[in-house]
Amino acid sequence: MNESIIRKLLKLYESGEATDEQRRLVEEYLAWRQQQRPERKKDESDLEASLQEFMDRRRLLSEQDAGDEGTPVETNVYSMPEAGNRRRNTWIVAAAGIVVVFAAGLLWKMTTRHHEEAPVAIVYKTVQAAPGKMIHLLLSDSSEVWLNAGARIRYPQPFEGTIRRLQLLDGEAFFQVHPDASRGFEVQTEYMLTKALGTSFDIKAYRESQQMSVALASGKVSVTTKTSGAPIVLTPEQQVKYNTGTGLMSRGALASNRMRNWKEEEIFDFNEDQLGDIAIELEHYFNVHIQFKYPGIKKYTFSATFPHTMPLKKILTSLCVPNQNHLTQLDAQHYVIH
Numbered sequence: 001m002n003e004s005i006i007r008k009l010l011k012l013y014e015s016g017e018a019t020d021e022q023r024r025l026v027e028e029y030l031a032w033r034q035q036q037r038p039e040r041k042k043d044e045s046d047l048e049a050s051l052q053e054f055m056d057r058r059r060l061l062s063e064q065d066a067g068d069e070g071t072p073v074e075t076n077v078y079s080m081p082e083a084g085n086r087r088r089n090t091w092i093v094a095a096a097g098i099v100v101v102f103a104a105g106l107l108w109k110m111t112t113r114h115h116e117e118a119p120v121a122i123v124y125k126t127v128q129a130a131p132g133k134m135i136h137l138l139l140s141d142s143s144e145v146w147l148n149a150g151a152r153i154r155y156p157q158p159f160e161g162t163i164r165r166l167q168l169l170d171g172e173a174f175f176q177v178h179p180d181a182s183r184g185f186e187v188q189t190e191y192m193l194t195k196a197l198g199t200s201f202d203i204k205a206y207r208e209s210q211q212m213s214v215a216l217a218s219g220k221v222s223v224t225t226k227t228s229g230a231p232i233v234l235t236p237e238q239q240v241k242y243n244t245g246t247g248l249m250s251r252g253a254l255a256s257n258r259m260r261n262w263k264e265e266e267i268f269d270f271n272e273d274q275l276g277d278i279a280i281e282l283e284h285y286f287n288v289h290i291q292f293k294y295p296g297i298k299k300y301t302f303s304a305t306f307p308h309t310m311p312l313k314k315i316l317t318s319l320c321v322p323n324q325n326h327l328t329q330l331d332a333q334h335y336v337i338h
Contacts, residue, residue, distance in 0.1 A: 169189075213242070
């Protein structure tokens with residue numbers, strides 16, 4: 001494990017620039033260290049000495065703040081980072097995740113240096129499918145997830161507690177949930193929460209789109225949103241659509257084999273979808289930018305299927321024909337529909 005990474009996390013924590021997850025990991029470890037109160041040893045590593053020095057500085061800051069009349073006993077190490085600081089620290093969640101490395105290091109120290117039960121930090125993993133590629137994931141509970149091109153998901157390893165909870169951060173994913181009556185299964189998106197036990201379902205939640213949907217293949221799920229009251233329960237071959245702009249949610253029958261088509265047949269399947277939402281899905285798959293000269297063009301609706309192997313320019317040209325629109329390709333990654 002890279003000790004310089006841990007020192008960087010300690011500096012972020014002390015300066016108040018750490019994210020919530022980074023701050024929580026450090027605090028859990030410090031709390032455990034203070035409880036154990038280990039004595040310094042001659043063969044103690046430089047990292048251990050650094051941690052002890054950090055704890056001493058933290059304790060001194062707390063005592064100074066406690067001595068200030070009318071000032072709460074809270075130092076800047078607990079302050080929330082500003083949004084700009086969070087963006088500057090995005091390196092911490094890149095690729096394999098430095099947070100994962102740090103959490104693994106904490107767990108190793110807790111379990112190998114002391115033979116007694118200690119708190120274990122939950123490790124979260126973020127996975128994103130590359131443009132033009134689908135990813136199949138096997139979760140720790142034997143549930144399976146298929147990510148559509150460009151989709152991004154975050155989940156704990158392993159699942160802890162009575163709820164198996166994960167987040168679909170962007171894009172579309174299909175879930176095959178392993179039955180476990182004692183632990184529910186929940187998928188959180190920015191606007192919707194889907195709950196299931198043993199079932200299979202599809203969630204479409206592109207961040208740039210106002211149209212979200214949940215479609216059920218088997219079993220039963222309930223769907224709630226930030227604005228809805230009672231949850232909507234789906235049975236097989238039903239779907240619920242939610243518009244983030246209007247806050248309206250509707251339930252209806254599935255009109256196509258979209259779930260199977262994108263996951264198994266590698267087909268784009270659009271069913272009364274607006275051109276703006278179609279463009280978002282194509283952007284994720286082909287890693288391009290599609291612009292519209294006039295906003296009204298985005299609202300044209302289409303029902304069509306295209307194989308994933310069809311060139312993007314040919315797909316866009318086909319979508320332009322019904323309403324006599326025109327396509328301009330600016331370069332390899334930029335298109336304009338007008």
